[in-house]
Amino acid sequence: MSLNHIRPWRNIYRRKSRQIMVGNVPVGGDAPITVQTMTNTLTTDVAGTVAQVQAAAEAGADIVRVSVPDEASAKALKDIVRESPVPIVADIHFHYRRGIEAAEAGAACLRINPGNIGDEKRVREVIAAARDHGCSMRIGVNAGSLEKHLLDKYGEPCPDAMVESGLEHIRILQDNDFHEFKISVKASDVFMAAAAYQQLAEATDAPIHLGITEAGGLMSGTIKSAIGLGNLLWMGIGDTIRVSLSADPVEEVKVGYEILKSLGLRHRGVNIISCPSCARQGFDVIKTVEALEKRLEHIKTPMSLSIIGCVVNGPGEALMTDVGFTGGGAGNGMVYLAGKQSHRMDNAQMIDHIVEQVERRAAEIEAETAAQAAE
Ligand code: SF4
Numbered sequence: 001m002s003l004n005h006i007r008p009w010r011n012i013y014r015r016k017s018r019q020i021m022v023g024n025v026p027v028g029g030d031a032p033i034t035v036q037t038m039t040n041t042l043t044t045d046v047a048g049t050v051a052q053v054q055a056a057a058e059a060g061a062d063i064v065r066v067s068v069p070d071e072a073s074a075k076a077l078k079d080i081v082r083e084s085p086v087p088i089v090a091d092i093h094f095h096y097r098r099g100i101e102a103a104e105a106g107a108a109c110l111r112i113n114p115g116n117i118g119d120e121k122r123v124r125e126v127i128a129a130a131r132d133h134g135c136s137m138r139i140g141v142n143a144g145s146l147e148k149h150l151l152d153k154y155g156e157p158c159p160d161a162m163v164e165s166g167l168e169h170i171r172i173l174q175d176n177d178f179h180e181f182k183i184s185v186k187a188s189d190v191f192m193a194a195a196a197y198q199q200l201a202e203a204t205d206a207p208i209h210l211g212i213t214e215a216g217g218l219m220s221g222t223i224k225s226a227i228g229l230g231n232l233l234w235m236g237i238g239d240t241i242r243v244s245l246s247a248d249p250v251e252e253v254k255v256g257y258e259i260l261k262s263l264g265l266r267h268r269g270v271n272i273i274s275c276p277s278c279a280r281q282g283f284d285v286i287k288t289v290e291a292l293e294k295r296l297e298h299i300k301t302p303m304s305l306s307i308i309g310c311v312v313n314g315p316g317e318a319l320m321t322d323v324g325f326t327g328g329g330a331g332n333g334m335v336y337l338a339g340k341q342s343h344r345m346d347n348a349q350m351i352d353h354i355v356e357q358v359e360r361r362a363a364e365i366e367a368e369t370a371a372q373a374a375e
Contacts (some may be wrong), residue, residue, distance in 0.1 A: 178180020
């Protein structure tokens with residue numbers, strides 16, 4: 001149960017955006033903030049791409065984007081869409097034909113900039129294909145690929161130029177009476193992206209897709225994304241996010257969820273609260289947490305687990321978690337259930353025991369949620 005009504009310092013007031021649909025997934029409005037990723041296989045490798053989409057979906061991806069650089073990829077997209085458990089966004093650059101083919105292939109959304117696909121006739125054709133196939137669009141402005149006239153006007157990529165580019169693309173869609181779109185203004189520079197997104201949030205009520213582009217490898221990209229996206233989400237900006245990492249898409253999804261979880265914006269799986277450990281620890285905290293993270297990956301129910309090395313912080317943290325373990329005895333520690341001391345457990349059996357306790361609590365939460373839904 002959320003206690004935010006008595007903890008106002010935890011509230012985030014989300015910007016009001018209008019809602020669109022990406023396939024069967026709502027984006028914007030009061031819909032949960034969705035997590036996206038993108039495949040990095042050859043799209044023509046249908047089996048490989050489907051496997052990656054499925055792994056991402058299993059990790060919690062709500063929407064997955066697939067690049068469509070050529071006609072063969074557009075053909076493959078049809079099979080990928082058929083096998084995918086989540087809506088597929090087709091990533092299109094410049095080629096209006098690919099946009100039409102992707103819409104026909106069943107893409108739920110086209111990532112396409114209408115100002116970059118040629119004359120008005122071509123734009124109208126792509127919009128008509130999207131409309132005919134129930135496909136939404138994402139305008140994806142990127143600081144690295146701004147239009148020449150904006151670079152001439154502003155001298156270099158900057159937030160003003162990015163937002164102006166975004167608004168120009170929006171105008172084209174609106175002039176064609178097409179409103180099922182979301183928009184992003186990505187940059188690899190955290191300051192530029194944050195400033196651009198803030199301006200964009202003022203300038204449109206379209207749902208906003210957040211991303212720090214080309215953020216880097218797993219470690220550095222995670223930190224950069226957490227700072228950039230975290231800052232914007234904290235301000236209430238953002239309806240869907242993609243963390244861009246030079247890493248497995250599954251890692252992008254995990255990082256996306258961790259960012260949302262740490263702001264209380266989305267909950268999925270076990271939120272492990274653990275101490276860094278020190279000489280006081282009653283068991284090996286680091287190894288235990290590593291093992292538990294792996295053993296508990298299958299739990300999707302939102303819940304919390306505290307793993308704390310000693311009684312300095314253990315009992316206090318356990319008060320606020322579903323399941324807790326605090327080291328302290330000679331070779332054993334205290335298990336807490338629903339914030340209360342429950343029983344002692346040997347360190348040697350503790351990992352198996354905690355996995356059991358978490359699974360049991362997850363099943364209880366699922367049953368409670370189902371009963372509430374049935375009322
Ligand atoms: S909770 Fe105890 S073991 Fe963990 S870091 Fe703090 S003092 Fe050290």
